[in-house]
Amino acid sequence: MTAIHTYASDVAFSPAVKTIQARKGSREAYARSEQRGWRTEVDDNLAAFLADANSFYFATASADGQPYIQHRGGPKGFLKVLDKQTLAFADYAGNQQFITQGNLSENPKAYIFVMDYAHRRRVKIWGEARVVEDDEALTTSLMPKGYRARPEQVILFKIAAWDTNCPQHIPQKFDAADVAAALAARDARIAELEAEVAALKGEKAAG
Numbered sequence: 001m002t003a004i005h006t007y008a009s010d011v012a013f014s015p016a017v018k019t020i021q022a023r024k025g026s027r028e029a030y031a032r033s034e035q036r037g038w039r040t041e042v043d044d045n046l047a048a049f050l051a052d053a054n055s056f057y058f059a060t061a062s063a064d065g066q067p068y069i070q071h072r073g074g075p076k077g078f079l080k081v082l083d084k085q086t087l088a089f090a091d092y093a094g095n096q097q098f099i100t101q102g103n104l105s106e107n108p109k110a111y112i113f114v115m116d117y118a119h120r121r122r123v124k125i126w127g128e129a130r131v132v133e134d135d136e137a138l139t140t141s142l143m144p145k146g147y148r149a150r151p152e153q154v155i156l157f158k159i160a161a162w163d164t165n166c167p168q169h170i171p172q173k174f175d176a177a178d179v180a181a182a183l184a185a186r187d188a189r190i191a192e193l194e195a196e197v198a199a200l201k202g203e204k205a206a207g
Contacts, residue, residue, distance in 0.1 A: 007034040007035075007037065007038070008034075008037055008038040008039070008040050008160065008161035009030075009033070009034045009037075009038045009161060009163070010034075011126040011160045011161045012124075012126060012161070012163075013030065013034065018030075038161040038162065038163050039161065039162050039163070040085070040159060040160065040161050040162075041084040041085055041159065042081050042083075042084050042085070042087075042159070046081075046123065046162065047081050049114070049116070049121070049123060050077070050079050050080075050081060050087070050114065050123075051076065051077045052076055052077070052116070053076065053077070053079060053114050053116065054073060054074060054075060054076045054078070054175070055071065055072070055073045055114075055115070056071075056072055056073075056079060056112055056113060056114040056115075057069050057070070057071055057072070057112070057113040057114075057115075058070050058071075058072050058100065058110065058111070058112055058155075059110060059111040059112075059113065060099075060100050060103035060104055060107065060109070060110050060111075060129070061103055061107055061109065062102070062103050062106065062107060063106040063107050068099050068100065068103060070099070070100055072089065072091075074089070074090075074092075074144055074147060074149070075144040075147055077144075078090070078142075078144050078147075079112075079114075080142055082156075085158055085159045086156060086157065086158055086159070087112070087125070087156075087157040087159065088138075088142055088154060088155065088156050088157065089142060089154070089155055090139055090142040090143045090144075090149075090151040090153075090154055091131070091151065091152055091153045091154060091155050092149040092150060092151055092152060093149070093150040093151075093152040094152075100155075101131050101153075104129055104130060104131055104155075105131075108128040108129060108130060109127075109128055110127060110128060110129035110157060111124070111125065111126055111127070112124075112125040112127075112157060113125075115170070117170065117171065117172060117173035117174070118172065118173065118174050118175070118178070120167035120170040120172055121164070121167065121170075122164065122165045122170065123162060123163075123164055123165075124162060124163050124164070124165065125157075125159060125161075125162040126159075126160045126161050126162065127157050127158050127159045127160045127161075128157075128158050128160065129155055129156060129157045129158070130155070130156055131153050131154070131155055132153060132154040132155070132156055133153045133154075135154060138154050139151050139153070139154050142154055
């Protein structure tokens, strides 16, 4: 059952968390931030961030609270925005452990963690999720065109709150495809310049 929170950030800042914040001196600052409010709907910035994401981590927990995190990947934008509070993705067939689906069948609370290593950004999204099976139209609409994977079902994620983190301690990494494209562009430019130099040398020799 969904808890009723005074502030959106209460989805993360439980009474126990606030007690520790008070003991360690950060409660006053976070009390001010919760008054301003965490975001509860997709805005243009989050939509653009997700449209560029090709990877995220999806966390669930069993009824007794045992956590589980699994990676989800696909072409950029495979995690789609259906409306201001709903995200969705086609869930591809995998190793058939079904831990995520089993957890969601008894505990809908879930969490999405998206990392952008290249720009050292991260987004945390709290909410509830459910599995949708046997909805061919929905599955087809969420399946990236031409992507080689077999969609097994759909996961719908209802946003409760989301927030961003500072870039501190995030290592900067780049996708192999982006690096390959940058190197190819560099090599093409080098070849172009070498051809220009050779042509100038030829003109000089001829003169």
